[in-house]
Amino acid sequence: MTASTPLVITFAAYLALMVGIGLWAYRRTETFDDYILGGRSLGSVVTALSAGASDMSGWLLMGLPGALYLGGVSQSWIAFGLLIGAWANWRFVAGPLRVYTERTRNALTLPDYFTHRFADDQRLLRMLSALVILVFFAVYCASGIVAGAKLFESVFGLPYGEALWWGAAVTILYTFIGGFLAVSWTDTVQATLMIFALLLVPVMVLIGVGGVGEGLALVEQVDPARLDWVGTGGLLAVVSALAWGLGYVGQPHILARFMAAESLQTIPAARRIGMTWMALCLFGSMAVGLFGIAWYSAHPAAAGPVTADAERVFIALAQQLFNPWVAGVLLSAILAAIMSTLSCQLLVCSSALTEDLYRGFVRPRAGQKELVWFSRAMVLAVALLAIFIARNPESRVLGLVAYAWAGFGAAFGPVVVLSLVWQRMTRNGALAGMLTGALVVVLWKQTGSALYEIVPGFIAASIAIVVVSLLGRAPPADVQATHRQVRLTLRENGH
Structure with missing residues (x-):
């Protein structure tokens, strides 16, 4: 299959816009602080949409619709768990983290925050957390590159190996050039494009099948089990799906948006904007997957691409329901979702390598320009590793x-x-929790258990933190004093 001229033009215009934003951000990036956190200058709208877009990767337009297309409404619990987790993250973590990172020597990264929060002079927390970021983000970046490759493979008829490089190239370019500001502003554009696509496509699908009632009837004709909210996995599968919400409080690329907010006062407005955007996108995504079953049952001759790979359901519907110009815009939304998350992940990996390993252990007195250029080099290195995994x-x-x-x-x-x-939490408690959580996830995954590995990992890590902290000495007086000051600031500001 070869792409039409309108598709090529639409994609080219979109990609040119992203590179243009990268060049604009390049002119505003002078220091390492600018490159990593944009000088903590993000307002409510950019904070909200950037956090949302960096979270909702290619899985929003490919993975989640594909899961509903194959498994029906029982797969929706993932979305409900994410909504609950995201709201809790905005409500209880965003504000405190914004204040705490500023009070802990203006921490620029999560490992930086851990190091200063617990006065870890041996820098064990910095090293362990940087390694965790590199290991899991290499896999996470690979997921974005796989999604991009599938998009270019479907739209342009490229071989998968070639599509890998085309899908990643522009994201790597604007992240390399513009750093955090480029990533945040492109995220805002991409979030707008994503919500447009995820509202328009399900509406057209529903019109095509005769409305919600007719659509559900067609789904039931195909397979009544796809309307069963519990599904074949039983309650364990429901718990596992809801447990996705636990993950929000540990995602470095999302937490970085909270750290970069202009002030504590921007958080409540950003939460309202971000949660509205997220709810609309998730419900649109679920509708594409579920009512895609109905549409293809009525148009079986068009179902070939989706039968081969259910994760292409949004791509196929966009191409089959719209003229090539509109389809080009809608398919650019998939690229937007992929690029927004991949760029954030590349930047977080790069910052961990630069701030937490290179400056932390190799070149403590490195100048600002040296740090910025080393960080850019690490963007390329991590991208190449992710392409290899993908x-x-x-x-x-x-x-x-x-x-x-x-x-x-x-x-x-x-x-x-x-x-x-918790004021009483210690450095050793943090180390024990981090190590326990990572190891339990890796080991549990090998068991093949139906229970999502985040559940035992999160519980085991929490227990390890509490036990090890209580068995050791209380934190130093100055660490406890900083904690009290942060809590006082939050209370004074109504948080």
Whole structure:
């Protein structure tokens, strides 16, 4: 299959816009702080949409619709778990983390925050957390590159191996050039494009099948089990799906948006904007997958691409329901979702390598320009590693995301939450929690259990933090004093 001229022009215009934003951001990036956190200058709208777009990767337009297309409404529990988790993250983590990172020597990264929060002079936390970021983000970045390759493969008829490089090239370019500001502003454009696509496509699908009632009747004719909310996995599968919400508090690329907010006062407005955007996108995505079953039952001759790979259901519907110009815009939304998350992940990996390993251990006195250029080099290095991991055309986007999401959620989530609310937490407690969470996720995954690995990982990490902290000495007086000051600031500001 070859792409039409309108599709090529639409994609080219979109990609040119993203590179243009990268060049604009390049002119505003002077220091390493600018490159990593944009000088903490994001307002409510950019904070909200950037956090949402960096979270909702290619799985929103490919993995989730594909899961509903194959499994029906029982797969929706993932979305409900994410909505609950995202709201809790905005409500209870965003504000405290914004204040705490500023009070802990203006921490630029999550490992930086852990190091100063617990006065870790040996820098063990910095090293361990940087390694966790590199391991799980390599997998996470690979999921974005797989999604991009599938898109270019479907739209342009490219071989998978060639599509890998085209799908990743522009994202690498604007992240390399413009850093955090480029990533945040392109995220805002991409979030707008994503919500447009996820509202328009399900509306047209529903019109095509005769409305919600007719659509559900067609789904029932295909397979009544696809309207069963519990599904074949039983309650264990429901718990596992809802547990995706636990992962939010440990995702470095999302937490970085909170750290970069202009002030504590921007958080409540950003939460309202972000949650509205997220709810509309998730319900649109679920509708594409579920009512795609109905549409293809009525148009079986068109179902070939989706039968071969259910994760292409949004791509196929966009191409089959719309003229090529509109389809080009809608398919650009998939590229937007992929690029927004991949760029954030590349930047977080790059910052961990630069701030937490290179400056932390190799060149403590490195100048600002040296740090910025080393960080750019690390963007390229991580991207190449992710492309290597993604080289298997049988890779599933949702599977790769699930593993990385669990790794971060269990390794960092309990450490982040307890560090913000518990004064008695110690450095050794944080180390024990991080190590326990990461190991339990990796080992549990090998068992093949139906229970999502984030559940035992999160519980085990939380227990390890509490036990090890209580068995050791209380934190130093100055660490406890900083904690009290942060809590006082939050109370004074109504948080």
